[in-house]
Amino acid sequence: MELQAVLMAAGGGSRMTDLTYNTPKPMLPVGNKPLMWYPLNLLERVGFEEVIVITTKEVQKMMSTDPKMKPDVKMKLDVVCIQEDGDMGTADALRHIHSKIKTDVLVVSCDLITDVALHEVVDLFRAHNATLAMLMRKAHEFTETIPGQKGKKKTAEQRDFVGVDESGERLLFMANEADLEDGLSIRKSIMRKHPRMHIKTGLVDAHLYCLKKEVLDFLADNKSISSIRGELVPYLVRKQFSKTINCPNIKDDADDQNLKTKDGSTNQELLISSRDEPLLQLAQERSCWNDHRGDMSVAYHGGKLRCYVHIMDEGLCYRVNTLAAYIDTNRLVSLTPPKLFEEPAVHSTAVISERCQMGSDSIIGAMCQVADKTSIKRSTIGNSTTVKERVKVTNSIIMHGVTIEEGCNIQGSVICSNAVIGRGADLKHCLVGNGQRIEPEAERTNEVIVGTDQLMEI
Amino acid sequence: MADSGVTDGAVGKDGIQQAKIEGKELTKEEKQRLRKEKKQQKKNKEKNDENASKESEEKPVSAAAPTPTQSSQKAPSAVPAPASLPVPASEPQPAKSKADMKAERRARQESERASKKKGGAGQPAATGKAKVAPSELQPVVKRLPEHVQVDNPEVLKKLAKKLEKQQIPLRLDYGHKVSLFSHLHQYSRRAPLTQQIGIPSTVIHPAIVRLGLQYSQGIVAGSNARSVALLHAFKQVIRDYTTPPNEELSRDLVNKLKPYISFLNQCRPLSASMGNAIKYIKKEISNIPSQYREEEAKSKLLSCIERYIDENIILAAKAIAKSSIEKISDGDVILVYGCSSLVNHILCEAFEKKKFRVIVVDSRPRLEGREALRRLVQRGISCTYVLISAVSYILPEVSKVFLGAHALLANGYVMSRVGTSQIALVAKAFNVPVLVCCETYKFCERVQTDSFVSNELDDPDDLIVTRKGRTQLEHWQEVPSLGLLNLVYDVTPPDFVDLVITDLGMIPCTSVPVVLRVKNVDQ
Numbered sequence: 001m002e003l004q005a006v007l008m009a010a011g012g013g014s015r016m017t018d019l020t021y022n023t024p025k026p027m028l029p030v031g032n033k034p035l036m037w038y039p040l041n042l043l044e045r046v047g048f049e050e051v052i053v054i055t056t057k058e059v060q061k062m063m064s065t066d067p068k069m070k071p072d073v074k075m076k077l078d079v080v081c082i083q084e085d086g087d088m089g090t091a092d093a094l095r096h097i098h099s100k101i102k103t104d105v106l107v108v109s110c111d112l113i114t115d116v117a118l119h120e121v122v123d124l125f126r127a128h129n130a131t132l133a134m135l136m137r138k139a140h141e142f143t144e145t146i147p148g149q150k151g152k153k154k155t156a157e158q159r160d161f162v163g164v165d166e167s168g169e170r171l172l173f174m175a176n177e178a179d180l181e182d183g184l185s186i187r188k189s190i191m192r193k194h195p196r197m198h199i200k201t202g203l204v205d206a207h208l209y210c211l212k213k214e215v216l217d218f219l220a221d222n223k224s225i226s227s228i229r230g231e232l233v234p235y236l237v238r239k240q241f242s243k244t245i246n247c248p249n250i251k252d253d254a255d256d257q258n259l260k261t262k263d264g265s266t267n268q269e270l271l272i273s274s275r276d277e278p279l280l281q282l283a284q285e286r287s288c289w290n291d292h293r294g295d296m297s298v299a300y301h302g303g304k305l306r307c308y309v310h311i312m313d314e315g316l317c318y319r320v321n322t323l324a325a326y327i328d329t330n331r332l333v334s335l336t337p338p339k340l341f342e343e344p345a346v347h348s349t350a351v352i353s354e355r356c357q358m359g360s361d362s363i364i365g366a367m368c369q370v371a372d373k374t375s376i377k378r379s380t381i382g383n384s385t386t387v388k389e390r391v392k393v394t395n396s397i398i399m400h401g402v403t404i405e406e407g408c409n410i411q412g413s414v415i416c417s418n419a420v421i422g423r424g425a426d427l428k429h430c431l432v433g434n435g436q437r438i439e440p441e442a443e444r445t446n447e448v449i450v451g452t453d454q455l456m457e458i
Numbered sequence: 459m460a461d462s463g464v465t466d467g468a469v470g471k472d473g474i475q476q477a478k479i480e481g482k483e484l485t486k487e488e489k490q491r492l493r494k495e496k497k498q499q500k501k502n503k504e505k506n507d508e509n510a511s512k513e514s515e516e517k518p519v520s521a522a523a524p525t526p527t528q529s530s531q532k533a534p535s536a537v538p539a540p541a542s543l544p545v546p547a548s549e550p551q552p553a554k555s556k557a558d559m560k561a562e563r564r565a566r567q568e569s570e571r572a573s574k575k576k577g578g579a580g581q582p583a584a585t586g587k588a589k590v591a592p593s594e595l596q597p598v599v600k601r602l603p604e605h606v607q608v609d610n611p612e613v614l615k616k617l618a619k620k621l622e623k624q625q626i627p628l629r630l631d632y633g634h635k636v637s638l639f640s641h642l643h644q645y646s647r648r649a650p651l652t653q654q655i656g657i658p659s660t661v662i663h664p665a666i667v668r669l670g671l672q673y674s675q676g677i678v679a680g681s682n683a684r685s686v687a688l689l690h691a692f693k694q695v696i697r698d699y700t701t702p703p704n705e706e707l708s709r710d711l712v713n714k715l716k717p718y719i720s721f722l723n724q725c726r727p728l729s730a731s732m733g734n735a736i737k738y739i740k741k742e743i744s745n746i747p748s749q750y751r752e753e754e755a756k757s758k759l760l761s762c763i764e765r766y767i768d769e770n771i772i773l774a775a776k777a778i779a780k781s782s783i784e785k786i787s788d789g790d791v792i793l794v795y796g797c798s799s800l801v802n803h804i805l806c807e808a809f810e811k812k813k814f815r816v817i818v819v820d821s822r823p824r825l826e827g828r829e830a831l832r833r834l835v836q837r838g839i840s841c842t843y844v845l846i847s848a849v850s851y852i853l854p855e856v857s858k859v860f861l862g863a864h865a866l867l868a869n870g871y872v873m874s875r876v877g878t879s880q881i882a883l884v885a886k887a888f889n890v891p892v893l894v895c896c897e898t899y900k901f902c903e904r905v906q907t908d909s910f911v912s913n914e915l916d917d918p919d920d921l922i923v924t925r926k927g928r929t930q931l932e933h934w935q936e937v938p939s940l941g942l943l944n945l946v947y948d949v950t951p952p953d954f955v956d957l958v959i960t961d962l963g964m965i966p967c968t969s970v971p972v973v974l975r976v977k978n979v980d981q
Contacts, residue, residue, distance in 0.1 A: 002658035002667070047656020082976055106657075119652045126652075126670040200657075230625035254903045279690040279767070288797035288829045 001103050003122070003210070005048045008090050009110035010082055011038050016323045018448055019416065024059050024435035027380055028326065029399055031333035031366040032347075035320060036110040038075045043108065045154060046118045050076045054102060055092045055110075057081045063374040080116040089226030091219055098220045101300070107228065108302035113329055116206075116310075124308040125210040126293075128300075132236050132307040134171070135206040136162065137317035142324040147413055147431040147448060163190075163199045164309060170291075171307040172197050173235045176230075189241045191378065193301050194292070205229060206317050233307075240305050311365035324433075327414065330397045334363045334380050347383075359410065365400065382417070501563065502556055540721040606727075609640045615953060621724070624717035625661045627654035629724045633918050636941040643727065644915040650674055651725050665694040666718045670725035679826075681864050682771055682799045685731045688722070689763050692739060696759050700752070707755050708746045713741070727914050730865030730873070730902040738766055774961035775800060778895055779807040781959050782860070785893060790814040790857045793885070795846075796875045797826035797833075798862020800895050805860070806837045815839065819854060821846040821877045823920040823944060846877050853888045861950075863896040868974060869905045870952035870967040874895075876945045877910075882954035891956045894967075898960050901974055909948040910912070918942035 004323070013025030020028065026036040036053075041049055055063075060079050080097055082088050095108070106122070116135060126134035160186060162384045163173030171188060172194055178201070190197070209228060215236070218294065225231045278334040288297045300306060346352065357375040364370065365383035374391045381387065382400035391404050395412045402415050405423035413430045419432045422440030432438060433450030474649050607613040608631065621628050632646035652659075652671055659667045669691045673677040678687045692715070699714065701707045719736060722728065742762045746755045760865075782804045786792065792814055794801050805816060816839050820827025827843065844852050859881065865873045872894050885892050890910070906912055921942050922931045934940050952967035962973060 002657075047660075048658065049660075117653070118657055119650070122657050123650060123652055123671055125677055127677055129668070219762045223692070276690055276693055279686060279693070282677060282772075283683050283687040283690060284766075285683075286680055286686060286799040286827045287678045288680045288799065289678070290829055290832070293828055293832070296832060328866035 002102050003048075003106045004101055005051045005108065006094070006097070006101075007036065007039055007043075007044050007051050007053045007055075007107045007108050009053055009059060010093060011110065011321075012087070013111075013321065015321050016326060018323065018394045018431050018433065018450060019326065019414070023417065024056065024062070025321075026059050027062050029380075030113065030326070030330055031380055032382055035113075037073070037107055037125055038113040039108045039110060040075065040077075042112075042114065042116075042118065043106075044073050044075050046053070048075060048079065052078045052080060053099060054080050054082060054097065056083075060348060066355045067271075073399055084399075090291065090444070091230040091232050094216060094228070095219050098216055098378070101213065101216050104213050105209075105211050106210065107207075107209045111317070111320040112206055112208060112318070113320060113333070114208075115315050116208075116317060117313055121208065122210060123267065123309055130210070130306045130308045131212045132171075132235070133210040134193050134307075134309050135208040135312065136203040136309055137312040137355060138201050139204040140318070140328070143329050144326050147326065147429045147446060156353060160203065161199055161201055161312070162203050162309070163197045165194045165292075166198070167199070167291075169308050170194075171237055173199070174234050174369060176234075179234075179421045185330045187241060189243070193241070193295075193297070195294075195397075199312075203311065204317070204319060209317060211234070213345060215443065236305065237307050238309055240303055323414075327397065328393060330380050331378065331395075334378065335361050335382075365372070388423075492738075497651070498556075498560065502559055545760055585785065606643065607641050608643055621720060624720055626717055626721045627651060629654075633935060634938075634941050635915070636943045638910060639913065639915055639943065639945075642913060642915045645674070645917065646919065647675060647917045647918075651670075651721070661694050662718060662721050663698065664723060665691040670722050673722065673726040680797065680799050681729050681731045682897075684729055685735050685899075686767060686771060687785055688732050689735060689739075689767055693760055693763055696756055696763075696819065699756070706748055707752060708744050708748065711743050712740050715743075730904070731900045735766065736824075736898050736901070739763070755760045770897055770961075774899070775803050775896040777961040778897065778959050781964055782893070782895065783808045785957075785959070785964075786812050786814055786858070788813045791817060791855050791869055793817045793849075793853070793856045793859045793881070793890075794880055795819045795827070795829060795859075795861060795881050796824070797830040798895070800858050800897070802830055802833050804895060805834060805839060807903045809837055809839050813843045815841065816845065817842045819846050819852075819877075819881060819973060820851055823916075823923075826874075826875075828832050846880065849881055850888075853884055853890060856888075856890050858886070859885045859890055859892045861892060861955075863894050863900060864947060864950060865896075865900050865902045865904075866896050866920050866958065866967075866970050867906050867949070868901075868971050869907070870970050871906055872950040872955055872958075872967070873902075873906070873947050874953075876948045879948045879950040879954070881910075882950045886954045892954060893957045893959060894950075895957050895959045899963055900975060901970055901977070903974060906949050907951075909945070913948075914946040916944040916946050918944050918945055 009026040009301045011025055011351045012412050013020035013028075016025075019025075027034045029035070031040070036059075040051060049397050060081055063079070063269045078100070080100075082093060082096060090107070090109075094101075095103075104125075114137075120134050121133050125128060127246075134385075143186045159177045161173065161175050161177070162171070162182070162404045163186070164170060164174055172190055175184070184199075187199075205227060209282065216233070218399070219225060219232070284299060287299075291303075293298075316332065318325055318332070320329050321327050346358070346362075346364045347366040347368070348403045349366045350364045350370065352358065352364065352368070355372040356370050357377075358364070358370075359377040361378050363380045364376075365381055365385065367384045368381055368387070369378070369385075370381075370387045371389045371391075373389050374387055374393070376387075376393045377395070378396065379393045379396045380401065381393070381398045384400055385398055385404070387393070387398075387404045387406075388406040389421045390406055391408045391410070393404070397414045398410075399415060399417040400420075401418040402421070403419075404410070404415075404421045405425075407420050407424040409426045410421070411427065413427045413431065415427075415432045415435070416434040420437045421427070421432070421441065422438050424440050425442045426437045427438065427442075428445040429447065431450070433448075436449055436451060438444070438449065485709060489873075527581070528687055530743075545609070550908075563638070580794050618628050629643075629645055629651050630649070631644050632649065635642070635644050650671060650676065652667065655662065662670075667963050669678070669687055672687065673684065678684055695715070695718065698710070699707075701710060703843060710765060715736075719728070739762075740771045742759060746758065750758070778800060786808050791814070792805065795807070796819075809816070816834055818827045818830075818834070818841055818939070820843065822845075831841055831843050842852070861872070861874060861882065865876045867873060874894075882892050904912070918934075919942075921944055922929060922934070934942055955967045958967055960973070965973065
């Protein structure tokens with residue numbers, strides 16, 4: 001077997017608590033399908049037959065019991081439950097399932113929605129015998145107004161600095177702004193080997209990683225690494241250029257301190273070698289190919305550890321981890337339904353009266369009831385939702401089981417499951433939490449309406 | 459001696475038994491002829507008539523080897539003749555009208571061959587040719603290589619069917635082909651075959667997928683490197699192989715390897731060295747005795763592979779280096795072309811003992827000479843670098859030319875990177891000796907006199923270059939009268955090559971068939 005797929009679905013959605021306090025993040029509906037359906041669909045389309053899903057007990061229960069939340073995929077899902085306290089990072093989770101892994105892994109995050117041609121990432125992994133191959137894309141600008149946001153807030157998210165070589169494929173440098181106190185420092189050895197480096201900041205990491213089996217063995221021995229993205233990937237990228245055990249002088253990187261003591265012992269453990277190593281060396285020696293030119297070194301500068309990245313120019317690649325991303329992806333998915341799923345935009349069991357105006361860019365879920373004289377534009381309506389007469393829904397996301405009474409006007413809002421919107425309510429850019437009731441004739445603009453118990457949960 | 463034995467008036471069973479006794483004394487040719495006769499007799503079984511004729515001088519051309527001994531045999535009634543067919547010794551000549559039947563059959567064969575040629579199926583024609591001239595049959599029956607005929611839809615359909623059966627996707631051709639080479643495949647590097655197979659690959663072993671990808675992207679390039687990488691991948695396949703129940707390893711493993719080889723062929727057409735390596739592996743696998751257990755058999759195969767690489771690549775390189783050092787003298791100016799792993803090895807070894815300088819000639823679009831230049835300069839050899847357009851300018855300085863080969867053909871032609879024949883031609887014009895270095899495992903039974911019939915077309919987009927931000931050929935596909943041709947190989951006639959240095963010694967170009975024959979007898 002070549003690759004084993006692992007889906008990380010235990011994340012808490014810490015940046016969109018308004019949505020996730022009741023529904024766990026993997027189960028949030030996007031285009032009326034649970035969020036984790038999208039990466040599973042990607043894997044299924046490409047040809048995987050089995051996926052190991054790491055998730056919490058709650059999600060597992062929802063997956064098996066709740067029919068409208070069930071992600072219907074034909075693959076065999078091996079669900080592994082971990083504790084919900086949130087102390088377990090992604091790398092810890094990989095360590096947890098180390099015994100199940102027999103070959104190289106493909107780690108995917110549950111909040112990834114993409115239509116990338118996966119063979120591009122995996123080909124880099126295969127052809128160059130890479131230790132790590134990942135996927136990135138230029139970040140989109142989120143254009144929609146986010147409910148509950150006062151004014152245009154420029155999210156000062158921590159930037160990622162990604163350094164790639166001339167070909168745009170080899171990953172030379174990766175650091176987060178938070179880790180760089182004084183400035184960006186780059187080792188001389190990197191500059192000597194790759195004199196031309198492109199440093200990019202506007203990239204979003206898709207959290208899709210191909211890792212060699214040796215990396216997992218290394219993780220099993222090194223319990224200090226707990227997050228793939230935060231610690232493992234930068235460590236591997238740095239390790240590409242580290243000197244051998246004979247001269248372990250690493251002065252530049254400050255955050256190497258805690259790993260430094262382990263470095264002496266870990267240097268030996270992350271040995272990327274294969275059987276018949278001399279034969280592979282012979283083939284490489286006799287081959288007249290080199291990945292760089294201009295200096296006297298052999299291909300790959302003789303390094304065995306290599307990290308590659310595929311940067312997508314076009315196509316979808318979203319990570320739904322903030323509210324803005326959630327709204328945007330919903331919008332996008334409703335605009336291009338045929339791309340990602342084959343079902344028609346309007347579910348067959350929905351009952352829609354004839355005098356309803358529905359745009360072609362809306363998605364109506366199963367068993368909905370839409371009454372007369374309603375207008376639904378650019379929206380997503382979940383399963384089992386009831387929309388009464390003379391309701392105008394524009395640019396909104398209505399989740400499952402919602403009841404919207406007559407004469408409501410909902411614009412640019414997110415209405416979570418099982419909410420009830422009283423008659424004549426007027427909501428603009430609001431977020432109505434799970435199970436909330438909006439009183440009739442209410443007029444709310446730019447508000448987050450959630451239950452009081454959630455407010456306590458900071 | 460054979461004559462006397464057979465002409466003893468052998469009639470019917472007596473003749474057979476006598477011939478059987480004498481059978482051990484028959485030479486190989488005799489045995490062949492007798493085997494041929496047996497085959498023909500089997501074909502004539504239905505058409506036997508009762509005439510036991512004595513005259514059977516009219517041997518059909520199909521059994522081209524003249525069999526004077528058989529003509530003197532008395533033919534008994536045709537009925538016991540087929541009965542004696544299972545006897546492995548010689549059999550007496552059957553009915554005279556067999557000659558007529560043979561003539562009929564010949565005519566039928568000709569007509570079939572003619573019609574098949576029109577249909578254009580290369581393989582039946584090749585086998586037809588094989589039937590025509592069985593006298594050229596060596597003890598081991600050789601199969602002629604499949605002729606690539608991309609512009610023939612029937613052949614393509616056959617290929618597609620075969621690939622479908624093996625569950626390998628068909629790689630589509632790309633771009634407009636120059637008409638002279640429209641019978642060859644032309645693939646694009648940006649459309650790898652892995653697009654069409656699932657991830658993770660279950661039909662094809664992951665090591666083979668990786669190898670195919672490395673071939674198509676050019677990461678493993680060069681005849682030796684490709685063979686070594688292929689054998690490395692086969693080692694992994696053999697390690698991961700388990701015999702299914704009710705199957706024999708010797709037969710099943712060969713069948714398992716066939717789709718892998720098709721896959722690799724689709725990624726990049728196989729080289730002659732790879733072909734020979736595959737033949738060797740298949741022979742070794744089929745020769746595994748059935749009483750071996752699986753682990754024994756696998757370890758035996760793995761050690762065979764190691765031995766093959768050791769003998770044919772590593773030791774051969776050492777032997778060739780030793781012979782070539784004698785041919786290099788101090789103060790020489792040696793010209794090399796492109797990047798041949800063997801020539802680089804020779805020069806690096808020779809530099810320890812002799813003093814010389816090297817001129818590296820390079821050509822677009824591969825520009826492999828840069829890699830050769832790097833290796834030689836790293837070793838300390840002083841080098842000059844020119845492009846092939848300057849070769850006639852630089853040649854007056856040159857004292858010897860060392861060329862590597864991709865394969866040596868049976869008629870003495872050297873198949874090598876495109877541009878080699880040009881260098882050999884110019885060197886001949888300047889009376890500079892041309893030495894080709896080639897290991898014997900790259901010797902090929904194919905015969906070719908031009909570079910058109912069998913070649914490889916690389917990605918035409920490699921020829922496009924961007925200078926100062928402008929790419930002139932960017933939209934070459936939209937211009938109907940424009941075709942980009944990126945050939946990979948060409949053949950050099952033996953008149954331009956002065957010496958071939960092999961691990962068996964230094965031979966003239968025309969002795970290649972001798973070496974092939976010697977090797978075959980060894981096997």
